[in-house]
Amino acid sequence: MASLKEVRNRIVSVQSTQQITKAMKMVAAAKLRRAQDSIIRMRPYAQRLSQILTNLSELTGESVSNPYTVKRDINRVLIIAVTSDRGLAGAFNSNVLKGVTSLVAEKYAAQMAAGNVEFVAIGKKGHEALLKKGYKVNGDFTHVFGKLSFDTVRVAAELAMDGFRNGTYDQVEIVYNEFKNVATQIVRREQFLPIVEKEKDENAKNTNIPDYVFEPSKEEIIQELIPKSLKIQVYKAVLESNASEHGARMTAMDKATENAGELLKALKLSYNRTRQAAITTEILEIVGGAEALAASR
């Protein structure tokens, strides 16, 4: 059995670990709130934009051709992986990386073998992991989550969009964690470019669109707006991922605190047992000594 002092030292160290995990859980909870708020703040922009876009495309009838819907033979692929900057969030980052690996294995094995799959990693963890595997990672989007804003994400989105437009990439995919609720994150793999045509919902057709004045022409406005809504799509993915990260960390830390509590309980039991055993031995020695004295008299 471990000595009293050893057990006491372990108890102290487990207690301080528990304090840390508890604090991290609180911090993650606070950050989760903020992350959710920023998703809510992004919504009006996204809704308005898509509303204007649908109105416009209905007025122009057939979908306008634009450089982002062109389907080409897939030779070169770009995968955007959204991870976090910090670890200790359970399986959060490894899930994204697993998603990336399975995506490559399922759809782009040939392109990968030819060395034509490139990556953009948003978040330090993914950046490091992908580099370590020897993949080509474009740009540096680490440390974006400290002060997350549309501006930084926009740069990443523009990199992918420019690459698609000038033919560097024929297909762009995005892999991220979707925020379902605090405890659940779902790894999503979405085709970002070329744009996937959405099924037109005939019932939702808005027949009484006001008679707008367009400046410049409808087509030109659509051309302007499509890149905007693409950027928003990336931003949304990043925001979702950010919220998921804090959710994942919160659950991971909650679990860790709980485990530390259980460990403490077991250690305290063993500590008390050892202490009791030591006391018993001591009493036995004293009694034994006293009896020996009495017998010798």
Added chain:
Amino acid sequence: MHLEIITPDKKVFEGEVIGAKFPGTKGSFEVLNNHAPLISTLANGELRITTTSGYQFFNVEGGVVEVLNNKIVVLAEAVLS
């Protein structure tokens, strides 16, 4: 008339205005009360709104404006006020 300036990060402005002058892609224009429905893209430049307490300026970076029934919505990617 009601005006909202929205970016992906936050709502920059919301309130009643008398008029607003926009840096349209095809030149600057001003929207006053009872303007016809309009959708226009914006160039990078200065957006001037007139409220009862005077002028207010915003630097918008690429955006779109929708005017409908005396409600103006400005969607900008970035705004420096």
